[in-house]
Amino acid sequence: xxxxxxxxxxxxxxxxxxxxxxxxxxxxxxxxxxxxxxxxxxxxxxxxxxxxxxxxxxxxxxxxxxxxxxxxxxxxxxxxxxxxxxxxxxxxxxxxxxxxxxxxxxxxxxxxxxxxxxxxxxxxxxxxxxxxxxxxxxxxxxxxxxxxxxxxxxxxxxxxxxxxxxxxxxxxxxxxxxxxxxxxxxxxxxxxxxxxxxxxxxxxxxxxxxxxxxxxxxxxxxxxxxxxxxxxxxxxxxxxxxxxxxxxxxxxxxxxxxxxxxxxxxxxxxxxxxxxxxxxxxxxxxxxxxxxxxxxxxxxxxxxxxxxxxxxxxxxxxxxxxxxxxxxxxxxxxxxx
Amino acid sequence: xxxxxxxxxxxxxxxxxxxxxxxxxxxxxxxxxxxxxxxxxxxxxxxxxxxxxxxxxxxxxxxxxxxxxxxxxxxxxxxxxxxxxxxxxxxxxxxxxxxxxxxxxxxxxxxxxxxxxxxxxxxxxxxxxxxxxxx
Ligand SMILES: Nc1nc2c(ncn2[C@@H]2O[C@H](COP(=O)(O)OP(=O)(O)OP(=O)(O)O)[C@@H](O)[C@H]2O)c(=O)[nH]1
Ligand SMILES: [Mg+2]
Numbered sequence: 001x002x003x004x005x006x007x008x009x010x011x012x013x014x015x016x017x018x019x020x021x022x023x024x025x026x027x028x029x030x031x032x033x034x035x036x037x038x039x040x041x042x043x044x045x046x047x048x049x050x051x052x053x054x055x056x057x058x059x060x061x062x063x064x065x066x067x068x069x070x071x072x073x074x075x076x077x078x079x080x081x082x083x084x085x086x087x088x089x090x091x092x093x094x095x096x097x098x099x100x101x102x103x104x105x106x107x108x109x110x111x112x113x114x115x116x117x118x119x120x121x122x123x124x125x126x127x128x129x130x131x132x133x134x135x136x137x138x139x140x141x142x143x144x145x146x147x148x149x150x151x152x153x154x155x156x157x158x159x160x161x162x163x164x165x166x167x168x169x170x171x172x173x174x175x176x177x178x179x180x181x182x183x184x185x186x187x188x189x190x191x192x193x194x195x196x197x198x199x200x201x202x203x204x205x206x207x208x209x210x211x212x213x214x215x216x217x218x219x220x221x222x223x224x225x226x227x228x229x230x231x232x233x234x235x236x237x238x239x240x241x242x243x244x245x246x247x248x249x250x251x252x253x254x255x256x257x258x259x260x261x262x263x264x265x266x267x268x269x270x271x272x273x274x275x276x277x278x279x280x281x282x283x284x285x286x287x288x289x290x291x292x293x294x295x296x297x298x299x300x301x302x303x304x305x306x307x308x309x310x311x312x313x314x315x316x317x318x319x320x321x322x323x324x325x326x327x328x329x330x331x332x333x334x335x336x337x
Numbered sequence: 338x339x340x341x342x343x344x345x346x347x348x349x350x351x352x353x354x355x356x357x358x359x360x361x362x363x364x365x366x367x368x369x370x371x372x373x374x375x376x377x378x379x380x381x382x383x384x385x386x387x388x389x390x391x392x393x394x395x396x397x398x399x400x401x402x403x404x405x406x407x408x409x410x411x412x413x414x415x416x417x418x419x420x421x422x423x424x425x426x427x428x429x430x431x432x433x434x435x436x437x438x439x440x441x442x443x444x445x446x447x448x449x450x451x452x453x454x455x456x457x458x459x460x461x462x463x464x465x466x467x468x469x470x471x472x
Contacts, residue, residue: 034422037393045341108342109367115388116377122384127391130374134342 071183073165365456
């Protein structure tokens with residue numbers, strides 16, 4: 001049995017205690033929140049122990065509803081999570097929240113401020129984890145994918161993922177969750193913005209938050225027009241438009257109903273299973289990419305080959321031919337037969 | 338393997354409603370390459386410890402200007418001990434009288450920063466503590 005001590009991986013709640021892998025797995029199974037928190041940290045730090053524990057603890061019978069909240073900075077995503085989760089908490093649901101904010105591309109530091117808006121969900125049935133993007137784009141980070149899986153394995157029945165404040169092309173969230181809510185606010189634009197591809201295409205539900213602000217009616221009219229225009233998504237679902245005032249909780253019941261009926265739709269059309277399959281496929285692909293990156297591209301043996309190809313191209317070699325040959329040698333590995 | 342990034346929880350316990358000071362520190366630590374999880378105002382010791390556990394932070398930083406430091410710091414330390422998490426570094430800042438300073442450090446606060454301390458000093462303190470632990 002391998003022994004792992006956290007003093008080597010650095011800080012964190014349990015770092016002082018030399019806990020072995022088994023201990024961590026046992027605590028996780030016993031419902032210890034520190035064990036969940038620690039496994040998430042290991043995953044975030046890229047420690048192989050994290051992913052290997054996730055694989056061990058993964059339980060296909062444990063399935064959570066995954067809800068994504070995305071939208072521009074400041075539209076009220078965290079405030080919505082707060083009201084949404086506090087309603088679910090009263091219904092005795094167990095809720096996991098992953099809240100993502102951006103890392104600085106310059107210092108790698110981050111200000112994770114979503115919890116400030118989540119003051120009403122401090123009960124023991126809610127678990128909130130703030131994460132930084134740590135260099136990834138798309139409004140999510142790869143560790144956020146795995147963290148969602150960790151929370152699912154822990155037994156949360158609902159998992160809410162709040163992306164960073166996104167732009168028009170950040171659409172990765174739709175792959176991670178079952179129901180994507182695109183959150184908008186009044187005066188975020190008119191029919192011209194709605195027609196632009198990307199973010200506006202991924203909504204299963206459009207949430208117009210800050211419905212107490214002027215301009216709401218005009219915007220909702222435009223948005224509803226737009227939704228009619230796209231008629232239905234390719235799968236037959238017509239995304240509803242829900243108005244909310246997140247800080248008072250107004251409209252939240254309707255949002256919860258919309259999420260439920262989308263879930264019903266996914267179950268009925270078997271799309272829920274399709275989504276899960278696509279997710280697993282995506283995870284396998286990502287694993288493959290990371291292996292390629294770490295074990296091939298960053299390895300010393302490959303660097304020698306790459307440098308040689310660079311030099312040949314600089315001195316007039318055929319770039320495409322070099323690229324093809326390099327790719328073939330990289331795939332063949334360090335010691336081709 | 339991705340690198341370890343220091344995670345710091347910042348909160349402002351107690352009743353007073355100004356958090357400009359904490360926000361300045363939050364920005365400073367962010368610029369020093371740390372991930373700062375900000376909890377906001379009026380946090381109870383229970384809120385702080387629970388959030389520290391969920392977020393698996395390395396450091397808890399509390400700002401206290403309203404004189405509540407003699408109750409809040411010891412309570413946070415007690416709760417961390419209860420949860421077996423007393424290895425989280427605890428630092429604080431604010432206007433704290435000399436006598437209290439000594440007493441709090443005796444009770445387990447790792448470091449109290451008095452007004453006038455630069456962010457660089459705070460960041461360096463945290464980093465050196467983390468380095469000596471990782472070694
Ligand atoms: N008037 C009004 N203000 C709101 C409403 N919902 C949220 N806010 C305010 O909008 C501001 C931003 O809210 P957040 O919940 O932090 O927004 P966010 O989308 O999570 O922001 P980022 O995570 O930074 O992208 C806060 O000041 C909220 O109090 C609402 O329905 N009406
Ligand atoms: Mg937010």
